[in-house]
Amino acid sequence: MIYVIQRESSIEIFAGKGRGKGNSAFERYQVLDCSELPNVLSKIKGKKVAVLGKFPSFSSDLITIPKLKEGLAEKVISKEAKSRFSNIKSPILIHKKVSEMTREGVTSSQIFIAAIEAEETDEILTAIVSSNKECAYISLFPLVLSQLLKGYLEIENCFVACDVPNEKVLMLFSPKDLALIRVMPSETEGFSPLDYENINQTITFCRESLRIFPSKVLFVTRAKDTVDINNTIIPTEIITLGTESEVSEGDFIIKLVLEFLNTHSIELAWANFLPVSYVSTTRKLKVYTAMFVVACLLAVGVSFNVLSNAIKAKDNIYQISILEKKVQSILPTFEEYKKTKEIFGKILPLINFHNQTVSAKEVYPSIESVLNFFDSRYKIDTVDGKREGAGVTVRIAGKVVSTALGSLVADFDNLVMELGKKEGFKVLQSGLDIKSKSFNITVQVSI
Amino acid sequence: MRVYGKILGDRLKRFSIALNIVAGLVVILFLINSVLVSYIKYQNGVMLKLNDILAIANRLESDKNKMLEVNSKFQKMIEGYASKFYGVASIYRAYDEIAYTVKGFSIDLVPVKVENNIIRLPITIKGKVKDRQLIAGIADYLQGFNYPFVNVPSISIKMDGDGLDVTMTGEIISYDMKGIL
Numbered sequence: 001m002i003y004v005i006q007r008e009s010s011i012e013i014f015a016g017k018g019r020g021k022g023n024s025a026f027e028r029y030q031v032l033d034c035s036e037l038p039n040v041l042s043k044i045k046g047k048k049v050a051v052l053g054k055f056p057s058f059s060s061d062l063i064t065i066p067k068l069k070e071g072l073a074e075k076v077i078s079k080e081a082k083s084r085f086s087n088i089k090s091p092i093l094i095h096k097k098v099s100e101m102t103r104e105g106v107t108s109s110q111i112f113i114a115a116i117e118a119e120e121t122d123e124i125l126t127a128i129v130s131s132n133k134e135c136a137y138i139s140l141f142p143l144v145l146s147q148l149l150k151g152y153l154e155i156e157n158c159f160v161a162c163d164v165p166n167e168k169v170l171m172l173f174s175p176k177d178l179a180l181i182r183v184m185p186s187e188t189e190g191f192s193p194l195d196y197e198n199i200n201q202t203i204t205f206c207r208e209s210l211r212i213f214p215s216k217v218l219f220v221t222r223a224k225d226t227v228d229i230n231n232t233i234i235p236t237e238i239i240t241l242g243t244e245s246e247v248s249e250g251d252f253i254i255k256l257v258l259e260f261l262n263t264h265s266i267e268l269a270w271a272n273f274l275p276v277s278y279v280s281t282t283r284k285l286k287v288y289t290a291m292f293v294v295a296c297l298l299a300v301g302v303s304f305n306v307l308s309n310a311i312k313a314k315d316n317i318y319q320i321s322i323l324e325k326k327v328q329s330i331l332p333t334f335e336e337y338k339k340t341k342e343i344f345g346k347i348l349p350l351i352n353f354h355n356q357t358v359s360a361k362e363v364y365p366s367i368e369s370v371l372n373f374f375d376s377r378y379k380i381d382t383v384d385g386k387r388e389g390a391g392v393t394v395r396i397a398g399k400v401v402s403t404a405l406g407s408l409v410a411d412f413d414n415l416v417m418e419l420g421k422k423e424g425f426k427v428l429q430s431g432l433d434i435k436s437k438s439f440n441i442t443v444q445v446s447i
Numbered sequence: 448m449r450v451y452g453k454i455l456g457d458r459l460k461r462f463s464i465a466l467n468i469v470a471g472l473v474v475i476l477f478l479i480n481s482v483l484v485s486y487i488k489y490q491n492g493v494m495l496k497l498n499d500i501l502a503i504a505n506r507l508e509s510d511k512n513k514m515l516e517v518n519s520k521f522q523k524m525i526e527g528y529a530s531k532f533y534g535v536a537s538i539y540r541a542y543d544e545i546a547y548t549v550k551g552f553s554i555d556l557v558p559v560k561v562e563n564n565i566i567r568l569p570i571t572i573k574g575k576v577k578d579r580q581l582i583a584g585i586a587d588y589l590q591g592f593n594y595p596f597v598n599v600p601s602i603s604i605k606m607d608g609d610g611l612d613v614t615m616t617g618e619i620i621s622y623d624m625k626g627i628l
Binding site: 122125126128129130277278281282284285288289291292295296298299302303305306309310312313316317319320323324326327330333334336337340341343344346347349350351353354357358360362363364365367368371380381382383384385386387398 | 450459469470472476477483490493498515517565582583586590599601602605
């Protein structure tokens, strides 16, 4: 973080030497006015800038509003602030709840409000934007100082008079939070009679107008000898913020405030006078930047994809050309196949016919195998063998020689049974005429 | 208009223009990419088809070789005779040979029939034999023809007192290879 502090006649720039919060080493630069600021800022590393500016229009007040819901309270505070700071044309408002009290059953809140003229931030913001930095915080030195001193307070309702270079800052804390702040220009270090007069008048104002009665005045100054306990209307005490050697350094209080700002940025967020338009524009710019980066990454990714696809397409073209050459070379195969098939189509029926005919069962061996069953008891007249289907059908006709009818029938039946038993034989038909003794048998031989 | 507002506005405008340009570029790249993806898909399809054609060609080549092998075997089987006597001539050559061998038998024939490149000469062999062994011998002889070959699907034997009347019905078969090749 870079800190810019506007002084009476110059601008001081403090840049952290190391990274991270709590780093107390600062490098200090100084310029005369805002026109020189961009040159210096652009040379300093770091993006974010916090400004503790000098805004002459700064006004603050303490208002009391009934306890309301947050959104409604915001509106009431804004309306009240505008009426209180009617002299500021275009105010940038800040506020913080100081205390909450209940009187006669009604709860009300005391709100510290402050405003500056928006136009007064233009010059410094322009200088920061021109130097390509981002302003993260704008406030006043006394306001941040008040939050620092708050941590040193041990009692409630204190009045603090702080001696900072060229100014005297008068603050009222009620009970332990900032309720009023007044900044008085002062050229000399330490407290002069005029300063005491201002302190006493402010305490009286607190008592009469705000109805807050500070119990003690706390002085913060290097020139402790100028503090006179008899000059104030309430008891007095001196606060020492550091060791004697630290306090003796001229810009000790400034460094202390910067360190505090560095480490307590979140709790000081309420005192940020950054214009809403600036915040929204920078936020939009950040979104645009993020989108731009994403789009660039996407473009790179898609480009890579396009490139790899183009290489693949080129490789495919090569592969296709090789395949095309192969196909060209094998084209005659189709013609040869067609011719061969045509010839084969004519030869195949012959081959089938040939195989079928050659493998067909021979007729005469079948006749012989059947005739072997007939002995001298049978006189055979005719034998016919004919190939039918896969087998051969053998028809035998003749006469039985035997004269005894009993054995004739038995022998014939026995013959038919024997023929039927033979493997591959099937007796299709058999007949015996007892009177003429003639017979006929039809056998199918399939093996 | 505040000065810093103008500077930031200008910056915003520049970023907006750059963003639009990059976004346009991304859109164009996406379009190019989708065209390329479609083209690659088309190429893959073409490669698939070409590979299919090659696979089919290889299969056809294999089928052709098988057909040639079968064809070659068949021709080799009938080659010895067929090279000298084609078609009908080969049939009558076989007829002559049978008539010369089977003496004492009458061989009736009817005109040659040609159908589907198959030449058939139906024959009927008739004769008288003393015993069945001779019938078996004639049947074996007829079946022994390789090409043209003789098919005897029917044999009829009538037994008389003094011998056996045999009738064999069949056909001499030859192929009209000249007509095919």
